[in-house]
Amino acid sequence: MHDVDPVAIDTLSHEPDIKYIVPGLKRGLDILRIFNRKRVQMNAPEIAKELQVPRSTIFRLLQTLEYMDLIEKVPNTSNYKLAVGALGLGFEFLASLEITDFANPILEKLSNRTGLSAHVVIRDKTDVVFIAKKSAKLTFSSSVNIGTRLPAHGTVLGRVLLADLSKAELKKLYPESDLVGFSKQTPESVDKLSQVLEVDRVNGYAISEAYFENGIGSIAAAIRDGSSKAVAAINVTYQLGTVEESVINGLLLESVLAAAEELSRQLNYSDQKALRNVG
Incomplete structure (x- = not known):
């Protein structure tokens, strides 16, 4: 009798099982989602306070998102803003x-x-x-x-x-x-x-x-x-x-x-x- 993959079973349900959620990925996506038309730019301390996450963790997440071209530094400031890569994801979603x-x-x-x-x-x-x-x-x-x-x-x-x-x-x-x-x-x-x-x-x-x-x-x-x-x-x-x-x-x-x-x-x-x- 074959073993049943619990992940395969859970993918059949509509609601995600919280035990499979990756905290680091969620935090990275949370960062992307706090930028909007009213908050175009934010610095690391502001993001850390908003998400209630340690600054050291936020720093690593920001570095990763910047590497992936999803956010970018605002010249001559300590602020970040969404980059072209994030815009591309939005357009790909709309096109889909x-x-x-x-x-x-x-x-x-x-x-x-x-x-x-x-x-x-x-x-x-x-x-x-x-x-x-x-x-x-x-x-x-x-x-x-x-x-x-x-x-x-x-x-x-x-x-x-x-x-x-x-x-x-x-x-x-x-x-x-x-x-x-x-x-x-x-x-x-x-x-x-x-x-x-x-x-x-x-x-x-x-x-x-x-x-x-x-x-x-x-x-x-x-x-x-x-x-x-x-x-x-x-x-x-x-x-x-x-x-x-x-x-x-x-x-x-x-x-x-x-x-x-x-x-x-x-x-x-x-x-x-x-x-x-x-x-």
């Missing part, structure tokens, strides 16, 4: 997503039909991450890049993804009652956000003007997979005052919903009625 393969031709068709810039995002906790885009050729062109992260509650794209959550899930995602406001339109509390999401949920799409950035309007719809989960969102953006309201509620809305439907079908979603609840 099945949805990006399907999204690009659909985004091109959407942009050509509307004359506007079009985007696809996924949600990462309280952020949305842009994974695909098609810039407009003649009109206002989008300034966001692949990999750009924006707050989910502050964007129309994020709203259609958050609308898929229950109230309990929303509270868990945002344990603090207050939210950062980015414009007069942005909800500044979880309760107000929940009210906005309820409208989006009923409509099956979201339209807003100057919600995140003054002078910019957006129409977004969710993209669903075979489990009916909202796994991504698609939108077009336009400059306020350049598009008639009849076009916004007609051609643009219908085009975004059609693109969301097509991309959802590619991901084996079948109930299209939920996507086209245009009131």
Whole structure:
């Protein structure tokens, strides 16, 4: 009778067994994860304090990450920042997503039909991450890049993804009652956000003007997979005052919903009625 490999058995389960976790690797990855748009640079003592790890250990981890081109020293300082190698990992992840393969031709068709810039995002906790885009050729062109992260509650794209959550899930995602406001339109509390999401949920799409950035309007719809989960969102953006309201509620809305439907079908979603609840 053959011996059973316990590691092979554990790989069949969805939850990792903590006894197989490598502390050094985890700490190294923890270092990479503490860098974000608000903390672009940090020095070794700051990192050690943040992670509650001895400075000697942090020093060795930083040397290893620097050798692997995942972080680099900031010239003339003692600070570190993410290096090109870390960016490469992010792009490789985005390129590996099945949805990006399907999204690009659909985004091109959407942009050509509307004359506007079009985007696809996924949600990462309280952020949305842009994974695909098609810039407009003649009109206002989008300034966001692949990999750009924006707050989910502050964007129309994020709203259609958050609308898929229950109230309990929303509270868990945002344990603090207050939210950062980015414009007069942005909800500044979880309760107000929940009210906005309820409208989006009923409509099956979201339209807003100057919600995140003054002078910019957006129409977004969710993209669903075979489990009916909202796994991504698609939108077009336009400059306020350049598009008639009849076009916004007609051609643009219908085009975004059609693109969301097509991309959802590619991901084996079948109930299209939920996507086209245009009131």
